Amino acid sequence: MTIDTPWPDVISMATAHLSSIDPIMANAITRVGPCTLMPNPNIFESLIDAIISQQISVKAADAIMARLRATLPNRLMTPEALIQIDHEALRAVGLSTPKARYVRNLVEQISSGQLNMAQLSELDDETVIQQLVAVKGIGRWTAEMILIFSLARPDVLPVDDLGFVEGVREAYGLASRPTRKELLERGELWRPYRTFATWYMWRIRRMRLTNNIPLS
DSSP, rough: OOOOOHHHHEEEEEEHHHHHHHHHHHHHHEEEEEOOOOSSHHHHHHHHHHHHHTTTTHHHHHHHHHHHHSSSSSOOHHHHHHTTTTTHHHTTTTTOHHHHHHHHHHHHHHHHHSSSSSGGGSSSSHHHHHHHHTTTTOOOOHHHHHHHHTTTOOOOOOOTHHHHHHHHHHHHHHSSSOOHHHHHHHHHHTTTTTTHHHHHHHHHHHHHHHHOOOOO
């Protein structure tokens, strides 16, 4: 499902709406400042990055992505280029054995037509998630990140994301982490802009970590 409204206008509408219906969210928006979320339309590259990034640091993931890109013609991350890279070559740039298999499986599913990347933008959020989680190595969280960071979907609520959970805990002054049920209930207030509420909770979490302020 495509969004016809220009992205900067979506951001403006989202922040105005969230500020008007939730005073705590309004305070978070004031503290953080303008939303700078800018989706990357290269879904394939985002998926490869997501697979590589699982359970390792951002620095390590960036290094592996750079080495992998260096092996590709013109450094372009495409299914056509990666299908030429075998399992051992993927291992050589730093991917674990499971991750190398996940990358190969993703590329093979795209090349065979099992996963139609061009069609994803026309599908609703849950259908996109169903399509992506059918690929080994891609879970619901990864699919939700693709919805946010590549497909620019405005109403995604990744309730299993730890940064989001801790951001809510910090912003709303909660004594303990909110449950999945509590997050879903709270998220109802933020519709239809839950993506932006999530982004601001991530930023609140990052601000706390940057300032080294402990949660009580």
